[in-house]
Amino acid sequence: MTCFFLCGALSASAHKISIKGVVYGKNTNTPLSGATVKIVNTSKVSTTDNFGVYIFTNLADGPYELQISYLGYEQSRAKVVVTKAAPAKVVTHLETGNLQLAEVAVSAAQEKPLNIISSVDLQMRPIQNSQEVLRFIPGLVIAQHAGGGKAEQIFLRGFDIDHGTDINLTADGMPVNMVSHAHGQGYSDLHFLIPETIQAVDFGKGPYQANKGNFATAGYADFRTRPALDKNSLKLEAGRFDNYRAVGMFNLLGPAARQKHQNAYLATEYLFNNGYFNLPQNLNRLNIFGRYQSIINDKTIINASLSAFRSKWGASGQIPGRAVKQGLISRFGAIDSSEGGNTARYNATISLEKMLAHEAVLKNQIYLIKYDFNLYSNFTLFLNDPVNGDEIRQRENRTIYGYQGNYEKELNLLGKSLRSDIGIGLRYDDVNGSELSRTRNRVFLSPVQKGNTNEANAYAYLSETWQLSPRLSINAALRFDQFHFKYENLLSSDSLASVLKANRNRFSPKLNISYMLSPSVQLYLNTGQGFHSNDTRVSVLPNSREILPKATGADLGVTFKPVNRLFVNAALWFLDLEQEFVYVGDEGIVEPSGKTRRYGLDISARYQFTNNLFADADVNLAHPRARNAEANAYYIPLAPTATSAGGFTYQSPDKFRGSLRYRYVADRAANEDYSLTASGYFLLDAVAAYTFKKLEFKLSAENLLNQEWEEAQFETESQLRGETKPVTEINFTPGTPFFFKAGITYNF
Structure with missing residues (x-):
């Protein structure tokens, strides 16, 4: 091929x-x-x-x-x-x-023309951080369970993705997923992005894009920041539970430079939040972001950006339901008051995109990422150590070096348009002091695991899109990934056996067909293979086979406009995985859990009542099952089976904007035999904004009905102080009660 x-x-x-x-x-x-x-x-x-x-x-x-x-x-x-x-x-x-x-x-x-989340969408949703932008992807659910500074847990298409094992996340071409992370494979923290700097988010589901590699099984999301600001702004926000936020956005070049297609701006964000827990979380987050763009002779685009992010917080963690029922704590209480952590990320990237002869385009990008992570957690309370408790510390210091380039060219093959996209890239992660230790009140007790990790991923792909007619388009692609894993065990006394290495590669073919049945009806069939990699610490072990297990999927969908102002997309899909991975946090390992199969139905609709009033709704159904499992033990813990989101949005030409939105997640299995249930929820959120000259006043509210709900839930074996034996039940993090926030923005 x-x-x-x-x-x-x-x-x-x-x-x-x-x-x-x-x-x-x-x-x-x-x-x-x-x-x-x-x-x-x-x-x-x-x-x-x-x-x-x-x-x-x-x-x-x-x-x-x-x-x-x-x-x-x-x-x-x-x-x-x-x-x-x-x-x-x-x-x-x-x-x-x-x-x-x-x-x-x-x-x-265009397979799905509305698969772009625009800055207009971002303005009309209640958002606390960029991680919450993921909720705009139809069928995607997030949950926070360790304070506002930790990356949220992600759910999509019948997956409990944990913090990113089965979704590929990028920001301006830089990877967000952290391979072989101290807290789990693919860990993805988007808090380093300032929401106001996001221009758009491109997203897709399934392993069908040739330029998306590791972790792109359930889907991908590509965050793109604004290349320029249309105006300067200062924003101040204050809300319930000691929630305070300040954002500044400033153009650094004047109108004369803009006329020459040069733009540069600086954005800053500071957030403090105590949260709704009895134990104040003292979340402090600081973001600084600068971006420059220059267009030279309409033939060359230079983009460069620098950013710095730091955050620290306390957390109440996941609490056992019996502790609340017995009156030991309230549902907003904590068993271990020293959970929490701190993290930092620094990014530098520059890209050069040049238009060559005959409309060919060549793009090259390099990036450098410095990253620190330090997290204190206690999942099992006093199960393993009745005296000191089971608190653990996970930390690492990481540097990521990367390059990616691609060449695009449109040609004429047999009288039809053929667009070629050829790409290559290299990512190298240098992780020092990846550590899991036992602690008490954040004081070191003993090491469990400590080592240095080096992981390199080189890749190349070829994607050919043939426009056979105005109605029919075929895309065929092949991607190749090569991985090199190296792990140095710093706790080993045997210097010869302390360093282990492994190499693996994976070919991933794709075939996507789109057919326009009529000017208002389009059919598409997407097929392809992808993969998610295993942790280096597991991949280098002798006889380790499940290093790059493949995912095989297909989407059969339709996009249509039954009337001029109604847009509908529906897709039947399935996805098979060769191997699932489950991260065991208190042991610092990733365990295989067998083959799985998922299939389902996604439906998204958008309707415009008037020029100013919109409605949208997404319904997502999934049937996730473990293959080759014992009878009645084939459920995939926490995998969502039914989710829905939607609402109404009103936008006047220049004065008032408002939205009322709902979020729904159905009950689902919390363990393999469904003897425990993770409870679902239905929430209402709202936003209202009014513009007067250079000022914008905004009020946002979450959980309008003040529902009592659980944001994160896990089947956990834990033991409270004084208990004689452990108990297995649902441990949970409560969801936010009614929350409101007011803000004012000055544009100049």
């Missing part, structure tokens, strides 16, 4: 360009990537690249009308005349405004 596509690409000739255009945001004068451009009264649709450029080829001479639209911007139209002499050139500057569903086109070139 690879040889066929390579040979086809080499022998193909370029298209004759009839229309070439570029789309900018008017306020920032920066290119808009992903804008949809449609030729009115035809089936021809194009999408802008990172330069904001789109093209139409091989058009007959004559007049045409273009419709240009982008999420969060007002639609624009342009009339052009195509002649044989030269391509018609169009430059468009879009004004910010509301999304109009009537403008969203169904096309074979």
